[in-house]
Amino acid sequence: MKCLCEQKETYNLKVEADVGADPIWCKHCGCNLDIEDFSISLDLKSKLWKWVERYGEWIDWDNDEIAHNGIKLEEEHNKQGLLLTKQVQKELEGHYEVSFSPSTFARTSVNEK
Numbered sequence: 477m478k479c480l481c482e483q484k485e486t487y488n489l490k491v492e493a494d495v496g497a498d499p500i501w502c503k504h505c506g507c508n509l510d511i512e513d514f515s516i517s518l519d520l521k522s523k524l525w526k527w528v529e530r531y532g533e534w535i536d537w538d539n540d541e542i543a544h545n546g547i548k549l550e551e552e553h554n555k556q557g558l559l560l561t562k563q564v565q566k567e568l569e570g571h572y573e574v575s576f577s578p579s580t581f582a583r584t585s586v587n588e589k
């Protein structure tokens with residue numbers, strides 16, 4: 477996969493959800509990669525998009541703090557993310573190293589209080 481990395485080519489990917497971004501990133505430089513460029517099944521792609529859409533259900537965006545029941549929602553989202561990452565690993569096996577990068581927003585905002 478072409479990337480902005482020094483090596484211009486990346487084989488190390490991470491799955492991470494963020495607002496308005498594709499769910500696959502370069503692990504070296506943090507570049508957001510186009511999911512359409514990967515040979516991932518349509519079924520898995522749509523699952524990944526649904527997962528990304530639900531990112532931030534645990535965030536109260538207006539006040540930039542954790543929403544009601546936030547920790548539970550984030551944990552659930554991370555659990556699904558891990559499962560999806562495993563499916564991505566399987567589909568890209570032999571081509572890419574894929575790891576999961578969980579959301580830590582809820583947990584860190586609670587620790588700060």
Ligand SMILES: [Zn+2]
Nearest residue numbers: 479481502505
């Ligand atoms: Zn990169």
